[in-house]
Amino acid sequence: MQExxxxxxxxxxxxxxxQISCKHNLKALKYAFNxxxxxxxIDIFDLIYLIFENRPIESLYTHSYNFHTRNGRYxxxxxxxxxxxxxxxx
Numbered sequence: 001m002q003e004x005x006x007x008x009x010x011x012x013x014x015x016x017x018x019q020i021s022c023k024h025n026l027k028a029l030k031y032a033f034n035x036x037x038x039x040x041x042i043d044i045f046d047l048i049y050l051i052f053e054n055r056p057i058e059s060l061y062t063h064s065y066n067f068h069t070r071n072g073r074y075x076x077x078x079x080x081x082x083x084x085x086x087x088x089x090x
Contacts (some may be wrong), residue, residue, distance in 0.1 A: 001042070001043045001045050002042060002043055002045065003035050003037055003041065003043075004033075004037070005019070005031070005034060005042060005044045006030060007026045007030050009035075010022070010026050010029055010030060010048075011026060013048060013052075015068075018052065020029055024083075025083075025086075025087045026088035027086070028084075028087040029082050029083060031077055031082070031086045032081070032082035032086055033047055033048065033051075035082050036078055036079050036082060039062070040075075042057065042060065043058065047075070047079070048050060049074040050062060050075060050076070051076065051079055053082070056072075057072075057075075060072075060075070062075060067068045
């Protein structure tokens with residue numbers, strides 16, 4: 001289980017897995033994912049997949065009948081808030 005991510009890992013994820021160029025601020029993404037995972041403590045790639053691919057995290061019950069649960073919405077909204085706060089600072 002990996003608890004933190006790096007800019008290099010995020011860049012590889014976008015280029016290799018999604019096969020797109022990233023238009024987001026990678027540094028702000030890294031800080032937002034790592035900050036959010038301090039409280040949750042799950043595999044960081046589960047969070048990345050939730051945010052960018054909408055894959056459910058079974059252990060956190062993020063989806064029900066393909067809709068986001070309250071916990072899923074909380075994780076996504078918290079990530080967005082963290083990302084935009086870091087994006088404005090960096």
